[in-house]
Amino acid sequence: MKRIILLLAVMVIIGLSSAQEDLTLGKYPYEVAEKNVTFNFEQDVQGSGYFMTYRYAKAGALAFKDYVHGSGSIDNEFVMFTQELDKNTHPIDADWVDEDVSCISVKEDNVMVYSPYQFAIGTGYYAVDPLVFDSLLKEKTWIKNYRAGTSMHHEVEYAHGIDKELEILAKEKYFHQYDPVYEGVGYSQMKITEHVDNGKVHFGVLQASSDRAYKNPAIEIDEDYFGTYDITKNMTLNVPYKLVQKSEDWLPCCSGGWADIPAGLKKGFGASAEGIFDCSCLKKARAGMYGPTDVNPPFKEWA
Structure with a gap:
């Protein structure tokens, strides 16, 4: 008897352990799952020579990219913070x-002056005949908010000097209660104050429309400047949305039959499905099995 009781106890413990493992592996519906990822990046660089930097960040429905290269001197302060909460x-x-909240924040103060630069390597050939870097300044920055359908783009090419202060803030929030609320907002801002010496400057903004997305945009800005300029820009797009839509229950005709099914769903079922919902197909089946004169079928619910 003691052996039987002990065996049953071991089986119960094993069963509880297995159930806990299944829950951990996600084999059963969970109640709450949360992910909160943050990233912080700070940089301060001064020097001269050849430089190339590439920075990319993605958080939820937000994306940021920054690219710089050139030869000469650079004095750069850069701070970036990203957060993705699901x-x-x-x-x-x-x-x-479901709730999703994401943010990308960027601040930059950058001064670059172009000049050729020679770089000697080792003690061999390149020590006697050093490498020469002769690259005009290029800088490219964009922020995209896919939740709001927003894109902001800034680019400087072939410049002899750049003195720029940049601030970017992008946020997106999404809330979905499965029955019946969809709600969210997409916020994008780019602020620039810069002096460009003898170069090409480009600004672009695109806001998707609700009907044909980027093919027929609601807002489109495309600007190019060649030469020496002092430029100040402050661009902000805030796109909130909310949809409350009660979804139809599965097989919505159960209480009222074919006549109460919405017309849109009837098209999905097809005309041949009418007999299923008004029960006429069961009457035809009964007539085929027992004959049209049989008034006492074996299953009363078929009558």
């Missing part, structure tokens, strides 16, 4: 809720 609440006996 929270899913999926209880078994209630509506599911």
Whole structure:
């Protein structure tokens, strides 16, 4: 008897351990899952020579890219912060809720002056005949907010000097209660104050429309400047949205039959499905099995 009781206890413990493992592996619906990822980057660089930098960040529906190269001197201060927060609440006996919040923040103060630069390497050939870097200044920055359908772009090419202060802030928030609310907002801002010496400057802004996205944009800005300029820009786009839409229950005709099904769903079912919902197909089946004169079929619910 003691051996049987001990065996049952071991089986119960094993069963509880297996259930816990299954929950960990996600084999059953979970109640709350949360992810919060943050990244912070700070940089301060001064020097002369040849330089090339590439920075890319993605958080939720946001993306940022910055690219710089040239030869000469550079004095650069750069700070970037990103955050991606995802929270899913999926209880078994209630509506599911998803919440996503993301942010990208960038601040930069950059001074570059072009000049050729010679670089000797080792003690051999390149020590006697050094490498020569002769590259005009190029800088490219863009921010994209896919939640809002927003893109902002700034680029400087072939410049002899750049003195720039840049601030970027992009945020997006998404809330989805599965029945019946969709709600969110996409916010994008780019602020620039710069002096460009003998170069080409480009600014671009694109805001997607609701009907044909980027093919027929709601806002489109395309600017190019060649020469020496002092430029100040402050561009902000805020795109909120909300949709409350009660979804139809699966097989919505159960209470009212074919006549109560919305016309849009009837097209999906097809005309041949009418007999399933008004029960006429069961009457035809009964007539085929028992004959049209049989008034006492074996299953009363078919009558």
